[in-house]
Amino acid sequence: MRHRHLLLVPLVIALLCASSAAHAGSGSTSLVVAQLYASGGNSGATYANDYVELFNRGTSSVDLTGWTVQYASAASTSWSATALSGTVAPGRAYLVQLASGGTNGVSLPAADATGTSNLAATGGKVAVVNGATPLSCGATAGSCAGSAGVADFVGYGTAADFEGADAAPAPDATSAIARAAGGCTDTDSNTDDFSTIAAAPVNSSAPASPCSGSGGGSSSAFASASVRLQIQPVIAIALGQPTLDFGGLVAGATTQPVSESVTVTSNDTAGYTLTAHRSAFTPRDLPLGLSATAPSGGSLGAGISPTTLAALPIAPAADLAIGSTSAAAPAAGDIWATKIGFTGPLPSVPAGQYTATVTYTVIPR
Amino acid sequence: MRVVLLVLLAAATVAPASAGAPRRSGLAVWPARATLVAGSATTLRIANRTRSSVSVAVRALGLTLDLHGSPRLVRASAGTSLVSVRTAHVVVAPGAVGSVGVRVSAGRGLPPGDRPALVLLTARSAGGAGIGVRVRIGVPVEVRVPGLVRRRLVLGALRVRGRRLELAVRNSGNVTERLGRDSVVVEVWRGSRRLATLQPRPRDLFPRARGVVEYRVPKRIHGKARVRARVSVPTTGRRAFSVAL
Numbered sequence: 001m002r003h004r005h006l007l008l009v010p011l012v013i014a015l016l017c018a019s020s021a022a023h024a025g026s027g028s029t030s031l032v033v034a035q036l037y038a039s040g041g042n043s044g045a046t047y048a049n050d051y052v053e054l055f056n057r058g059t060s061s062v063d064l065t066g067w068t069v070q071y072a073s074a075a076s077t078s079w080s081a082t083a084l085s086g087t088v089a090p091g092r093a094y095l096v097q098l099a100s101g102g103t104n105g106v107s108l109p110a111a112d113a114t115g116t117s118n119l120a121a122t123g124g125k126v127a128v129v130n131g132a133t134p135l136s137c138g139a140t141a142g143s144c145a146g147s148a149g150v151a152d153f154v155g156y157g158t159a160a161d162f163e164g165a166d167a168a169p170a171p172d173a174t175s176a177i178a179r180a181a182g183g184c185t186d187t188d189s190n191t192d193d194f195s196t197i198a199a200a201p202v203n204s205s206a207p208a209s210p211c212s213g214s215g216g217g218s219s220s221a222f223a224s225a226s227v228r229l230q231i232q233p234v235i236a237i238a239l240g241q242p243t244l245d246f247g248g249l250v251a252g253a254t255t256q257p258v259s260e261s262v263t264v265t266s267n268d269t270a271g272y273t274l275t276a277h278r279s280a281f282t283p284r285d286l287p288l289g290l291s292a293t294a295p296s297g298g299s300l301g302a303g304i305s306p307t308t309l310a311a312l313p314i315a316p317a318a319d320l321a322i323g324s325t326s327a328a329a330p331a332a333g334d335i336w337a338t339k340i341g342f343t344g345p346l347p348s349v350p351a352g353q354y355t356a357t358v359t360y361t362v363i364p365r
Numbered sequence: 366m367r368v369v370l371l372v373l374l375a376a377a378t379v380a381p382a383s384a385g386a387p388r389r390s391g392l393a394v395w396p397a398r399a400t401l402v403a404g405s406a407t408t409l410r411i412a413n414r415t416r417s418s419v420s421v422a423v424r425a426l427g428l429t430l431d432l433h434g435s436p437r438l439v440r441a442s443a444g445t446s447l448v449s450v451r452t453a454h455v456v457v458a459p460g461a462v463g464s465v466g467v468r469v470s471a472g473r474g475l476p477p478g479d480r481p482a483l484v485l486l487t488a489r490s491a492g493g494a495g496i497g498v499r500v501r502i503g504v505p506v507e508v509r510v511p512g513l514v515r516r517r518l519v520l521g522a523l524r525v526r527g528r529r530l531e532l533a534v535r536n537s538g539n540v541t542e543r544l545g546r547d548s549v550v551v552e553v554w555r556g557s558r559r560l561a562t563l564q565p566r567p568r569d570l571f572p573r574a575r576g577v578v579e580y581r582v583p584k585r586i587h588g589k590a591r592v593r594a595r596v597s598v599p600t601t602g603r604r605a606f607s608v609a610l
Contacts, residue, residue, distance in 0.1 A: 041405065048401070048406075048407065049402055049405070083513055086516055097511070099511075100402060100404065100405050106399075106407055107400045107402070107405070110400055110507075110540070113514050114402075114509065114512060114513075233397035234393060235393070235395070235502055236391065236392060236394070237392055238391035238392075238500075239391065239498055239500060241498070245496075266397065268397055268398070270545075273436055318437070319437075321435065326566045326567060340496070355497070357498070358499075359498075359501060360500050360501070361500070361501040361503060362501070362502055363428075363436040363438070363483070363502070364503075364505060365434060365568060365569070
């Protein structure tokens with residue numbers, strides 16, 4: 001009898017940023033801070049590291065050679081710089097991973113740049129700078145406004161300097177502050193442009209989401225909302241039966257293989273690889289093999305066929321590659337119909353009870 | 366005189382955990398992969414949807430990718446020595462979710478970049494006589510040492526294998542690259558006409574590693590053509606090849 005496991009896919013975080021697009025496209029520069037999170041690793045933190053997510057709200061790519069993301073605490077004029085590299089295409093994000101304040105929270109998506117700035121949760125200043133020289137401003141409101149190379153500036157919480165009339169709100173352990181309209185709104189007013197959302201960073205691999213009317217400063221007559229979700233990658237493997245029974249056999253006999261269905265469930269779009277090996281029979285080894293049929297979308301490994309048993313290697317030899325996929329599995333899982341049997345007539349061996357273990361291994365690609 | 370010996374492969378009858386519910390072996394784990402900054406930690410969750418307790422052994426091992434991107438377990442890889450698991454053994458009750466802490470050491474003095482490792486979770490065999498069957502799940506762990514990120518993919522040769530193209534790529538950066546639709550773009554051209562943009566089989570490529578990215582050629586394309594390959598993330602690089610499909 002075959003059971004199917006119903007997997008609860010853990011939905012980690014849902015939500016977010018809904019805002020009017022009435023001011024979309026206003027503002028001055030194309031590369032802006034889209035999201036900022038300052039409680040990485042702290043108690044109750046969603047993520048293990050602070051981060052700054054940049055976003056290209058313009059219509060042409062930005063070459064980041066020589067650019068930095070800089071940070072200073074709320075009233076400080078001492079800035080730490082994180083070097084950037086690569087390019088950011090229009091509508092694309094760029095994730096800068098920063099320091100961790102502890103061991104709490106999950107890992108960020110793969111960062112596009114990594115630095116050691118430790119953002120204060122209560123207040124601080126972040127600048128996107130076309131240049132590597134640390135800033136020396138920030139003690140008073142507006143003091144950084146004329147600094148050379150500053151493409152975007154965000155003061156949050158108790159920051160002494162900010163764009164516009166007041167600072168953006170402070171993020172907390174589970175919330176980031178995010179620029180409105182998915183990063184498209186830039187009115188040079190931190191308090192108006194930013195609001196708190198459930199932290200949900202993306203990196204340069206995320207699909208492009210260009211701003212309508214970028215750089216044109218025009219307003220639109222409709223409102224838009226963006227929703228972000230982060231679903232954990234899950235992988236599961238289940239067997240049809242925990243032991244295989246060939247019954248009583250005699251030397252020289254040929255036996256029918258025994259079926260073992262292996263169900264793999266994975267929401268990883270890169271797929272997975274399924275392999276197998278076995279232990280040697282005791283008290284004396286017997287020639288065990290495996291055949292398999294791939295599920296829809298799966299491909300069998302070299303040397304594996306649905307009809308012919310391939311010898312199962314004995315650990316620590318490398319596993320037999322049963323097959324692989326390159327897409328997420330359907331909800332019910334991929335069912336690999338395998339058969340395990342003896343690759344030839346049973347040799348003459350002493351009577352007794354022969355035992356071994358077959359091991360199936362699944363690893364995300 | 367030839368002696369025929371009786372071989373008994375014991376019928377391994379395993380008592381059902383409950384009436385009508387055969388005991389099964391099964392694991393569900395999340396996250397299925399993790400990227401951990403040196404000095405940080407995370408928790409792996411293990412769900413047991415069977416009707417009996419599952420005993421899971423946990424240990425850190427190594428991970429490599431073969432030329433085509435399929436993961437291979439090895440005793441150790443660059444990140445293995447930095448990864449430790451909080452417990453080597455966890456028992457998860459039926460219907461419950463267990464957890465395993467995974468920690469990455471600070472890696473002080475190490476150059477920045479990604480280092481692959483793997484946490485292997487093994488559900489112990491149900492026991493009894495006969496051929497036992499057990500399952501394992503490998504959770505790839507990318508150990509990331511902070512510092513300057515260098516991303517650079519270098520295109521190599523293109524091979525035609527039947528209806529499949531194999532493009533060699535080298536990662537000369539210091540972080541793992543996921544090679545997908547947006548990072549390595551391959552187009553088939555004839556004259557000034559683009560016949561197709563091919564979809565790759567996504568794969569990872571570790572720092573300082575070489576591999577091939579596979580593209581399936583649509584059946585409608587035959588004959589001589591020009592294949593243009595370009596890397597679009599994060600730096601640009603391109604090559605063109607004349608092929609017969």
